[in-house]
Amino acid sequence: MMSCQYNVRAELALTRLRYSKLWLALGVLFALVVVVASVIDLKPVGDVLIQDKLMHLLVYGFLMGWFSQIYPSNVARLLLAIALIALGIGMEFMQGLVVFRQFETMDMFANALGVLIAWGLSYTWMGKILFWFEKLFKG
Numbered sequence: 231m232m233s234c235q236y237n238v239r240a241e242l243a244l245t246r247l248r249y250s251k252l253w254l255a256l257g258v259l260f261a262l263v264v265v266v267a268s269v270i271d272l273k274p275v276g277d278v279l280i281q282d283k284l285m286h287l288l289v290y291g292f293l294m295g296w297f298s299q300i301y302p303s304n305v306a307r308l309l310l311a312i313a314l315i316a317l318g319i320g321m322e323f324m325q326g327l328v329v330f331r332q333f334e335t336m337d338m339f340a341n342a343l344g345v346l347i348a349w350g351l352s353y354t355w356m357g358k359i360l361f362w363f364e365k366l367f368k369g
């Protein structure tokens with residue numbers, strides 16, 4: 231009889247990046263900036279609709295791309311995608327509670343699309359940028 235053991239801890243472990251804890255701390259800081267920026271009064275500039283949706287897509291894509299390099303396993307990336315999509319949805323509901331911000335369903339879609347695109351790109355060379363950066367500046 232074959233034994234099938236699944237090691238959840240190994241699946242969710244940090245990658246073998248030399249500075250993985252630094253990268254993780256920076257990622258958490260980036261995520262906190264997103265949370266704060268989502269509930270403060272930001273003045274619109276230019277073509278608001280296009281820039282706003284593009285910004286949502288890029289910001290959430292950046293977060294997914296960043297964290298997927300730190301947690302490269304398939305399970306971790308799935309959980310990251312779920313968590314970041316949930317964060318995007320949650321922040322939209324929070325914006326609905328703030329007087330100077332508004333709830334927008336399209337922002338949720340832009341956030342989720344950014345996460346999904348970055349998730350897919352994390353399996354390409356783009357998923358190794360932090361590794362290459364560390365290799366470039368190896369001391």
